[in-house]
Amino acid sequence: MEDMVIPMSLGNMEDIGQDSNILPEIYEREERIVVDYSNLPDKYKHLLVSDEIRREGDLLERRVNELSHTLQHIKAPNMRAVEKFDLAGEKLQGTNTEFEKARAKTKKAQQAFERVKKERFDLFMSCFEHFLNKIDGIYNSLARNNSAQAVLCPENPVESYLDGIDYNCVAPNKRFQPMSSLSGEKRPSRHWHCYSPFTV
Structure with missing residues (x-):
C-alpha cells in the first residue's frame, strides 16, 4: 500500500x-x-x-x-528449464539441417535415377524401332508374299527393357492369331519370344 x-x-x-x-x-x-x-x-x-x-x-x-x-508464493522461474529448452531448440535445428541435407541427396539420387531410366528407355526404343521397321520386310521375303505381316510387341509397355518381346506374324490369307491359340508345329515359325539385351 x-x-x-x-x-x-x-x-x-x-x-x-x-x-x-x-x-x-x-x-x-x-x-x-x-x-x-x-x-x-x-x-x-x-x-x-x-x-x-x-x-x-x-x-x-x-x-x-x-x-x-x-505473489509471495510464486516460485522463481526455473532457469535450467530455459537452458534445456534452448538446448532442445539447438538439437531441433541440427535435426532439421540434417533432414534438409538428406532430402537434397534423395532428390539428387531420384533425378539421377530418372535420367538413367530415360536413357535406357531411349536406347531400347531406338533399337526396338529399328527391328520393328525391318522385321515386316524380312518376313515378307521369307513368306514370298507382301500380304504377310510381322509384329513385335514389348511385354512391358512402360519399362520395355525389363521384360521380353513378343514376335507374332500373320501368314498370307490367314487371320491374326495369338501364340496361345496356335498348334505346336506352327509356333516355331510364327512366334519368337525374345528377351531384350537391355534387361538387367
Whole structure:
C-alpha cells in the first residue's frame, strides 16, 4: 500500500506530505490536488452511502491481500528449464539441417535415377524401332508374299527393357492369331519370344 501511486489531474502526493504547522498553508496545498478518477470503474464512482463505500473498500483490500499472498508464493522461474529448452531448440535445428541435407541427396539420387531410366528407355526404343521397321520386310521375303505381316510387341509397355518381346506374324490369307491359340508345329515359325539385351 505504501508504494501505491494515486493518479492526479492536478498536484501530487508530495503536497500532502510536506510538514507544516500552519493550517491555511495545508488547506491551500490540498485544494491544489485533484484526483484523476477517469480509470475508476463506474460502480465505484456512484457510491454515496458510507456503508457501501466501506464494504467495497473492505472487498478491495481483501482482494489486494489475496493477490499479495499469491505473489509471495510464486516460485522463481526455473532457469535450467530455459537452458534445456534452448538446448532442445539447438538439437531441433541440427535435426532439421540434417533432414534438409538428406532430402537434397534423395532428390539428387531420384533425378539421377530418372535420367538413367530415360536413357535406357531411349536406347531400347531406338533399337526396338529399328527391328520393328525391318522385321515386316524380312518376313515378307521369307513368306514370298507382301500380304504377310510381322509384329513385335514389348511385354512391358512402360519399362520395355525389363521384360521380353513378343514376335507374332500373320501368314498370307490367314487371320491374326495369338501364340496361345496356335498348334505346336506352327509356333516355331510364327512366334519368337525374345528377351531384350537391355534387361538387367
